[in-house]
Amino acid sequence: MSTPLTLTPGRDPDGAVVLTAVGEIDMSNSATFAAALSDTRRDADGPFTVDLTAVEYIDSAGLAALFPHVDHLRLLSNQLLAPVLTIAGLDDITTFPAQS
Known part of the structure; x- marks a missing residue:
């Protein structure tokens, strides 16, 4: 059974390509996430x-799908994921929006 994950391609207000993920990303849906990343990059x-x-x-x-x-x-990203992104060495390409 796959963990719920929604992936939506789109563009930000400046026209740059964005892939938005909602839910959880794990072994059960990482292939779908990897395919969406490849499609978005293309x-x-x-x-x-x-x-x-x-x-x-x-x-x-x-994380492996991102590399x-x-x-x-x-x-x-949100602050919840900050520790794992930092440990993975992805903090240098990550922006954390201000908390409101």
């Missing part, structure tokens, strides 16, 4: 953003 003319602000959990399989694209993406 559609982007340059770097693209992966919005993880609505992701509640990401495991090593989800082939690390030179072409930036991550937008």
